[in-house]
Amino acid sequence: xxxxxxxxxxxxxxxxxxxxxxxxxxxxDRLEIDLYHNFVPYKQSRSPDVSEAIKLINDQEMEVxxxxxxxxxxxVQKSIAGANATVSALAQQGDFKDNLASQLGKKEYDLVIVxxxxxxxxxxxxxxxxxxxxIDQSLVPILIIPEVLSEEPYGSVISLIxxxxxxxxxxxxxxxxxxxxxxxxxxxxxxxSPDVEKINSDDPHNSIVEFMKANPKDLYVIKHKSLNVVLSxxxxxxxxxxxxxxxxxxxxx
Numbered sequence: 001x002x003x004x005x006x007x008x009x010x011x012x013x014x015x016x017x018x019x020x021x022x023x024x025x026x027x028x029d030r031l032e033i034d035l036y037h038n039f040v041p042y043k044q045s046r047s048p049d050v051s052e053a054i055k056l057i058n059d060q061e062m063e064v065x066x067x068x069x070x071x072x073x074x075x076v077q078k079s080i081a082g083a084n085a086t087v088s089a090l091a092q093q094g095d096f097k098d099n100l101a102s103q104l105g106k107k108e109y110d111l112v113i114v115x116x117x118x119x120x121x122x123x124x125x126x127x128x129x130x131x132x133x134x135i136d137q138s139l140v141p142i143l144i145i146p147e148v149l150s151e152e153p154y155g156s157v158i159s160l161i162x163x164x165x166x167x168x169x170x171x172x173x174x175x176x177x178x179x180x181x182x183x184x185x186x187x188x189x190x191x192x193s194p195d196v197e198k199i200n201s202d203d204p205h206n207s208i209v210e211f212m213k214a215n216p217k218d219l220y221v222i223k224h225k226s227l228n229v230v231l232s233x234x235x236x237x238x239x240x241x242x243x244x245x246x247x248x249x250x251x252x253x
Contacts, residue, residue, distance in 0.1 A: 001028040001178070004103070004140075005113045007037045007069065019113075020080045021153045022145065022249070025219055026111075026178045031085035033076060036103065037069050039093045058093070066091045104140065110175070113143045141175045144250045152217065154249070157182040159221040160208065161196050170223040173253045182221065187211075212248045221251045 005019070023031060041058040044051045066089075073089040080087070092099040104112075159182045161167045167184070170176060184196040187204040201207040212220060 001026060001030070001110045002032045002107060003034065003111045003113060004107075004109045005033060005035050005115075006100075007035055007072065007115070018079070019076060020083065020085075025154045025157060025180055027180055028178060029084060031080070031083070033080075033085065033087045034090050034107070034109075035069055035073050035076065035087065036090045036100075037065055037092075038096045038099050039065050039091065040096060041093055062091070062093050109140050110178075111143055112140050113145060115145045141173075142252045144252065146249070154219040155215070155217045156219070157221060158211075158215070158218050159184045159223075161186045161191055161223075162204075163190050164192055166223050167191060167193055167196060170253070173223060175251075175253055179221070185211075216248045219249050219251060221253060223253045 001023075003023070019033075020031075039058075039062055041062075042054050044054055069089045069091050073087050076087045090103065092103070157179045159170060159176075159179075161170060161184050170184075176182070186196050186198050187201040187207040189198070189200070191198060199207065199211075212218075
């Protein structure tokens with residue numbers, strides 16, 4: 001499995017050492033992990049002298065970020081010692097979207113992992129232009145791991161099925177075959193498949209909130225590659241309850 005881990009900033013020590021334990025939820029014989037960071041340089045000035053100074057600052061800042069990224073690479077490398085896995089550090093400078101699109105085009109990744117900063121919540125994450133662009137445009141599944149990672153592996157995989165149509169799309173997704181024993185769950189009465197466990201609910205959004213609060217150590221899966229659908233899920237009552245204290249991870253297929 002080829003994985004791209006986006007490290008957006010270095011305000012906190014991204015707990016990459018526990019990343020390997022989280023990946024045990026997937027069926028794979030080999031891991032290729034690329035830690036990726038993109039530095040957007042400070043804008044140039046009309047003054048040649050000031051522009052030269054800004055260029056020097058950008059170059060120095062880029063070197064600092066490369067060193068920080070390599071330190072995190074070393075942490076991951078130590079945590080997976082003995083496993084069939086490789087770790088690389090990739091740092092780029094320039095436009096986030098252009099550089100990331102280029103990187104995604106160079107390598108056929110199976111998964112992209114993002115970890116919103118500790119001072120941000122999921123609402124802020126989903127309204128960040130770069131992140132919403134990533135979810136909307138990327139054909140690669142996105143794993144969102146909010147706040148800091150715990151060392152424990154995921155308890156189980158919970159696939160949230162909202163309709164019969166979504167269930168059909170879910171079954172056709174390649175990533176599904178790599179999930180270890182997913183539990184298919186539907187809140188309400190809109191799914192007819194006997195393979196999906198149904199929980200009666202007059203308020204599916206609130207029921208999902210309560211279920212995730214009660215089971216924060218599981219990995220939750222949503223089959224939505226339309227950003228509008230994902231945003232609608234997080235901009236209603238569900239958002240108010242989940243955005244500030246969400247501990248559960250979300251895999252968007």
